[in-house]
């Protein structure tokens with residue numbers, strides 16, 4: 001039986017594992033955390049339909065229950081490529097072999113404290129979109145002083161589209177996340193005023209533009225185009241921001257009870273050793289290089305090593321699921337063709 | 352006195368803490384489609400008056416949204432109600448009505 005080692009048990013890893021296992025392959029998922037699900041564990045409700053994240057997570061986990069060897073708290077120490085495939089040395093002196101490796105290690109959240117000028121970790125009432133998801137999960141939305149925030153601002157593109165922060169790319173999901181969170185806040189605090197500070201609104205997905213309009217029309221959320229250079233803390237712990245309202249070409253100032261930073265995705269730096277061992281290449285933006293971004297997006301430059309999900313760039317959950325199903329076919333073709341080509345005594349793999 | 356060549360200019364800053372959004376609320380109550388505006392500028396690009404003055408419905412809606420009341424006082428009366436913008440707006444904002452209620456807001460500002 002052909003075997004596949006999947007590194008990373010987030011949305012991408014779980015969905016690929018389920019499908020590969022159903023196709024009859026032997027599947028091992030290597031997950032460094034104590035539970036699978038990746039970032040999905042941190043979200044409360046999903047855009048655009050506000051479905052509970054826990055529901056999607058439960059379904060993914062449930063599907064991945066049968067016939068999959070799930071190794072939690074597990075790290076890959078070393079990988080070697082040999083004639084038959086790959087040998088993976090894991091922590092606690094364990095070893096597994098696989099005919100193909102699937103990289104599903106996902107993304108890293110931008111650490112907002114790196115943009116010191118926004119005051120995350122310094123000012124009490126500056127939080128990230130991730131903190132806000134967790135506050136929704138707990139059901140408590142308060143300022144650091146325990147008050148209900150009445151004036152709330154969202155800053156888009158925090159750590160994205162920012163070459164100085166090392167991330168020239170657009171993280172794709174934060175605009176819509178911000179709009180979703182603004183609506184959720186307004187529903188919980190109806191007399192609050194909410195302001196979004198954006199450079200471009202990227203409502204690329206189905207039903208996203210409608211959600212943006214709903215935010216404007218139903219919830220009277222204000223969209224102000226401009227990028228924050230720095231935030232200040234007032235004596236009463238409110239946060240003062242100054243930006244240029246670029247559509248009016250005027251400077252604008254306001255005090256906020258709560259400032260939410262919409263943090264983006266960045267390439268995960270914890271997999272460099274794995275990439276090095278496998279000789280898998282990255283692109284200039286730090287996400288993995290795709291052998292052919294149109295035709296074979298889930299193949300890396302190394303035969304037998306595949307990549308799925310946000311490891312090859314920002315994706316929504318829906319896109320990650322599609323990608324995971326696509327990589328399943330790619331791997332199956334590869335493993336079947338490998339057998340076929342061996343029979344034909346053809347040394348090179350069918351690429 | 353020595354003339355240094357400097358002069359004081361009126362403060363251009365939009366102060367969202369001082370500004371009052373009463374105009375926005377008043378217009379919204381009478382013509383809710385003001386909220387549909389997405390600041391694309393299609394209205395202003397074809398405006399029959401814009402070639403000769405600073406009239407831009409896009410800008411005026413933004414000023415109302417920010418509570419910059421003084422900015423629209425004169426401008427809003429430059430509109431000829433020709434309705435070109437009404438045909439043009441991709442979001443279907445009832446532009447002429449919005450402008451009419453902007454004018455009413457300016458006229459009745461003290462009663463808002």
Ligand SMILES: Cc1cc2nc3c(=O)[nH]c(=O)nc-3n(C[C@H](O)[C@H](O)[C@H](O)COP(=O)(O)OP(=O)(O)OC[C@H]3O[C@@H](n4cnc5c(N)ncnc54)[C@H](O)[C@@H]3O)c2cc1C
Nearest residue numbers: 008010011012032038039046047105106107309310316317
């Ligand atoms: C603020 C925010 C909100 C979002 N909200 C939504 C939403 O509402 N709807 C939506 O569709 N999408 C949303 N997304 C996007 C969504 O989170 C991603 O599409 C999804 O998490 C991608 O899954 P993944 O498996 O590629 O990566 P991840 O979720 O990052 O999972 C990667 C997994 O790999 C593991 N891993 C990493 N490195 C190693 C290693 N070396 N060894 C072993 N295991 C490893 C990690 O522990 C993790 O479990 C949001 C994203 C952000 C940033």
Ligand code: SF4
Nearest residue numbers: 157160171172174175
């Ligand atoms: S999705 Fe929006 S907030 Fe996120 S990086 Fe792109 S433009 Fe910025």
Ligand code: SF4
Nearest residue numbers: 398430431433434436
């Ligand atoms: S109705 Fe007024 S704003 Fe609209 S195009 Fe005519 S003059 Fe311009």
Ligand code: SF4
Nearest residue numbers: 388389391392394440
């Ligand atoms: S055309 Fe419509 S949506 Fe565009 S700026 Fe004018 S009023 Fe707003």
